[in-house]
Amino acid sequence: MLAQTATEVTPFLGSDVAASYATAQVAILPIPYEATTTYRRGCETGPDAILAASHQVEYYDEELDWETGLEVGIYTHPPIADTRSKAVTSEEMLQITRETVFKLVQDGKFAIALGGEHSITTAIVEAYRQAYPDELFTVVQIDAHGDLRHEYEGSIHNHACVMRRVVEMGLPTVQIGIRAICKEEADLIKEKNLTVFRAREIAAQPNWIENAIAAIPTEKVFLTIDLDGIDPTLIPGVGTPEPGGLNWYALTTFLRGVFNTHQVIGCDVMELAPLADSVVSEFTAAKLVYKLIGYQAKERGGIMNYES
Numbered sequence: 001m002l003a004q005t006a007t008e009v010t011p012f013l014g015s016d017v018a019a020s021y022a023t024a025q026v027a028i029l030p031i032p033y034e035a036t037t038t039y040r041r042g043c044e045t046g047p048d049a050i051l052a053a054s055h056q057v058e059y060y061d062e063e064l065d066w067e068t069g070l071e072v073g074i075y076t077h078p079p080i081a082d083t084r085s086k087a088v089t090s091e092e093m094l095q096i097t098r099e100t101v102f103k104l105v106q107d108g109k110f111a112i113a114l115g116g117e118h119s120i121t122t123a124i125v126e127a128y129r130q131a132y133p134d135e136l137f138t139v140v141q142i143d144a145h146g147d148l149r150h151e152y153e154g155s156i157h158n159h160a161c162v163m164r165r166v167v168e169m170g171l172p173t174v175q176i177g178i179r180a181i182c183k184e185e186a187d188l189i190k191e192k193n194l195t196v197f198r199a200r201e202i203a204a205q206p207n208w209i210e211n212a213i214a215a216i217p218t219e220k221v222f223l224t225i226d227l228d229g230i231d232p233t234l235i236p237g238v239g240t241p242e243p244g245g246l247n248w249y250a251l252t253t254f255l256r257g258v259f260n261t262h263q264v265i266g267c268d269v270m271e272l273a274p275l276a277d278s279v280v281s282e283f284t285a286a287k288l289v290y291k292l293i294g295y296q297a298k299e300r301g302g303i304m305n306y307e308s
């Protein structure tokens with residue numbers, strides 16, 4: 001493992017291609033915050049592991065036939081809400097995250113946040129609501145867990161509650177890859193008729209991608225990826241792994257389809273908790289982030305078309 005110090009910023013893909021803030025279209029935002037994870041800890045070191053592994057990603061994307069990293073300006077923001085050096089309360093994390101993401105969106109950046117624990121997403125979604133006050137967007141979540149508990153282990157900002165907070169905001173949701181929920185969550189899904197594509201159904205229905213994309217009710221989408229949604233053979237480095245997740249091609253085909261048919265306004269990639277003896281998880285996560293940038297830049301007729 002490459003050890004990174006808390007203050008050192010390793011830019012995504014490396015300093016030789018990193019863009020300045022002013023010229024960047026994409027901003028990578030590391031949020032090494034961890035306070036409420038329920039089993040194996042370590043997601044506060046997730047962002048640095050993704051950034052270090054990103055240096056190994058080929059610039060040439062063979063699927064897109066395009067050197068994404070040389071065509072798109074990518075800036076890496078300094079880390080915020082960093083619990084590696086000192087404790088950060090959930091309120092402090094939520095506030096700095098809201099403010100930072102809102103500023104990135106105001107400045108016309110396509111933001112990709114790297115977690116850190118999934119509870120951070122509450123503040124990211126709030127920032128987009130503030131940035132788009134007149135238009136609903138759908139939160140598309142890839143996750144093994146429903147994250148729909150009202151509260152867990154004494155906190156409403158536990159990582160197991162993030163989608164409950166999103167549902168309370170009145171935003172539509174589409175949940176993908178779900179395979180671990182409690183009774184409270186199952187009841188809420190029924191009561192609110194939430195749209196859930198369960199991992200079991202995904203494994204059995206080849207046309208789930210088409211159906212899932214058709215189930216997104218708004219033009220705008222915020223995409224939240226909890227890495228434990230992906231099969232743990234591809235990403236074993238998560239705190240609470242669950243068998244039976246998405247495979248790489250199902251995942252990337254779905255994501256490309258979403259970028260192709262909807263306006264993705266932002267993304268996050270959460271919950272990487274690196275393992276000491278394997279780099280598979282961070283390599284997969286780094287490639288996934290690169291794919292998100294490539295799909296955003298290349299789908300919908302060529303080059304990115306930013307608002308603001």
Ligand SMILES: N=C(N)NCCCCNCCCN
Pocket residue numbers: 038145147159160161240
């Ligand atoms: N979003 C998450 N990662 N959630 C994890 C929830 C852990 C539930 N443990 C349940 C134990 C019950 N005996």
Ligand SMILES: [Mn+2]
Pocket residue numbers: 143144145226228229
């Ligand atoms: Mn999860």
Ligand SMILES: [Mn+2]
Pocket residue numbers: 118143145147159226
């Ligand atoms: Mn989650």
